[in-house]
Amino acid sequence: MDKTPTWRPGSLTGNSELFFSFGVIADIQYADLEDGYNFWGSRRRYYRHSLNLLQSAIDEWNKEDSQLEFVLQLGDIIDGFNAQHKTSESALRRVMNKFKKLRIPIHHTWGNHELYNFTRDYLTQSELNSKSLEDQIFLGSAANGQDSPGATAEEHYYAYHFSPVPKFRFILLDAYDLSILGRDKSTQKYQDSLKLLKEKNPNENLNSPTGLAEPQFVEFNGGFSKAQLDWFNEVLTFSDTNQEKVVVVSHIPVHPGSTESVCLAWNYKDALSVIHSHQCVVCFLAGHLHDGGYYLDSHGVHHLTLEGIVETPPESHAFGTIHVYDDKLVLKGRGRIPDKVMYYTG
Template sequence: MPPPHSSAPPPPRPAARPFRPRAAAAMEPAPRFSFGVIADVQYADAEDGHDFWGRRRRYYRHSLRLLRAAVEAWAAERPPPAFVLQLGDCIDGVNARSGAAEAEAALGRVLAALGRLRVPVHHAWGNHELYNFGRARLAQSGLRSRPPPGPGPPAAPPGDCHAYHFCPAPRFRFVLLDGYELSPLGRDADSPRRRAALRLLREKNRNADLNNPAGLEEPQFVEFNGGFSRAQLDWFNDVLRFSDENQEKVVVMGHLPIHPDASDEVCLAWNYRDALSVIHSHQCVVCVLAGHQHDGGYCLDSHGVHHLTLEGVIETPPESNAFGTIYVYDDKMVLKGRGRISDRVMCF
């Protein structure tokens, strides 16, 4: 995604040794489980480029090397993470300029790198995946990570929405949202869903370039963002109601941030307020994880929900990195960041 208007990225932090929580020394229980997080790899077999405004360097080839380094680090952890969240934009839109074969090759290299892990990888779909492929192709690719249905509410919303939930441990549920279900991206030119998304976008954005937020009252209404359908939000509400009733803690994830204090306004989901309204009508959500804004962001909202936006790999210098492991306890999540991503304790 085009990043916010900001200065050059901060200098890299020194490389950290693999984190192994020592519960005995801290006199607290061991973590229930851990999982890896990474966002905005945006790999392409191309020379370095720049962001939408020509201000920030993008390391297209090095991003794959950094992904491979993250995989090696996760594989070396003891115990290893139970799964990894890839928060979208794993390949860059520049691949599409060279044709479908180049896009398929780039995706194949990213999936091969992640395939070295012996744990599940859950994939959000971002705008850059949709620059390269239609939704039908993504649904048949290695980026369709939906697990088999289990007990509880419906596993997914109706239609081609790439949203689902899963339980990695008792009393913990993860919900993946599809922030581009409402979007012209990835849909056929004559698709009614595409036409409806374009009508909404043009009502909110009268600029000739629909990726230009200049002068907008709601600057999130640009084409590189998207939104959630009413059907998806109703399904999301049902999942959270089930989690409330069963005293579960819920982590929400997706490509697009949904809180303005954890993101530049330009990078928010179109109808982020609707998603927040669903979350705040329940007690179970403890954290929302997102990518899209390459500088990252964080806030603890007025309802006690942590919103963490991960820094993007694509704008990370080759000598650094941008990934992390989150250790989950009964009352908190502890992020051990690598490179540009800072350590963080999120209590709930």
């Protein structure tokens, strides 16, 4: 492991008040397989060792003080190779058994690798559905993660929000609401998503961005339905009204400055438009791009993309703890993830 000096939240804070802290980890992509490489064959992936890194992250979080409230797991918890080897359920069970050692709640987002392994219906019934931790505030007809009163379970989006302390809210978005991954081919969303993808990507291999004017339109990405964006807007309106600060969470980044163009959400501009129409959003957390990234946009929103566990060598690490103050977020990273201070600009 990388050696890092002992660090306490107060060392970067001045006179700021610490409200709470939470853990972040992304792209574990565990599989009981020898090391391999990414889609382009350019980056080594440590499938089996990712479980050891998760265990050590959990050990560290359990040692931290009582201010640690929860952990955000940013998606791709097991690798898609598990589906080929018919080990999806056993791999997920091994990872979740590690997470059960945490003494705090875990909020899960879904990435493309969850959907390589499982249907959305399966995920909804699984331990990766952490929506039971949602705040139960009334936000009107869009509040149930359902596109219309007649929508089936397969048509739902997986999104929710929660407030760990007064004046702070977290919103988890479903970046594969529009996607051909994990949905039954008979559903309207699958048909609409396939039509959109093929309109934007004429390549025979839909995972290839070759020649695309909009490289994000590949199969391993996805997007947000209008219904989900309407719900998102409604939650942000509530937060504006109640003078809350909001952290948005998604597997896929939504700002080109925080990721490579091939790792953006399909309709990232629509998501940004909603975010920028409100004053409350201070940070957007994502995974997906295993190299990580960061960008402070023109509206003062910090876009932080976490480095992925699966491409982290055994001697390093890739997880963090974010300390929430009255005037900033302070990321204490481990291994490949650098420390960062993110001031609220509004």
